[in-house]
Amino acid sequence: MFTLSEIKDTIRIEPAGFRKKKAQAITDEINRKYANKVLQDVGLCIALYDILYASEGFINHGDGCSYVTVHFRMVVFRPFMGEILTGKIRSCNQEGIRVSLGFFDDIFIPYEYFHSRTEFNAEEQVWIWMYEENEMFMDLDEDIRFRVESEQFHDTSPSVRPKKEGVDTPDLSANSSKQAPYSLTCSINGDGLGLLTWWNS
Helix, strand or coil: CEEEEEEEEEEEECHHHHHCCHHHHHHHHHHHHHCCCEECCCEEEEEEEEEEEECCCEECCCCCCEEEEEEEEEEEECCCCCCEEEEEEEEEECCEEEEECCCCCCEEEEHHHCCCCEEEECCCCEEEEEECCEEEEECCCCEEEEEEEEEEECCCCCEECCCECCECCEECCCCCCCCCCEEEEEECCCCCCEEHHHHHC
16 A cells, blocks of 8 residues: 655755754655655655655755755555555445545545445435345445555646746646546455445444
8 A cells, every 4th residue: 555666856945944954854845845745657645754865955045945956765655456445435426435545535436346236325325235135335434445446647737828928827727627636446346345344244
């Protein structure tokens, strides 16, 4: 579920950070810049793991900040395909179920990946697995075990409009669909998958 990814970047340290020890100032700036951010084809950054190399800082006289070239490793959330995870049901609709891990919410289980004989109750807005003669409800906030089937990365950065009077301006409407930068499509159509209460009873 979690991996280590190596990253090289130039880290900007403002004058207010000069009072800190160099390692602490770099750590704080890396976490500020990367924590809880999605890197395309890398995953969701959680926190700095360690610093492999840091150059001497150089002062930019234009802003008085110190710039340090850093090679470091980040703890990244990016489960492998087929990995089994456990989360909580966050919402249901006719398309499927959305699940949260607490720190990551963009998990979707489409109805095609449910057990056979699973039906949606539109009145209660809940999915029900008809197992033999039993109705197995998938209620909100229930713990659910699922398998990762695929991942999707989407570039959500603003596009740039054509130059107007020599100035590039961001087109904030171009990516207004609110699509998640990183999401998972998962399944529960297997033994041991689905609500934990189904298999623990």
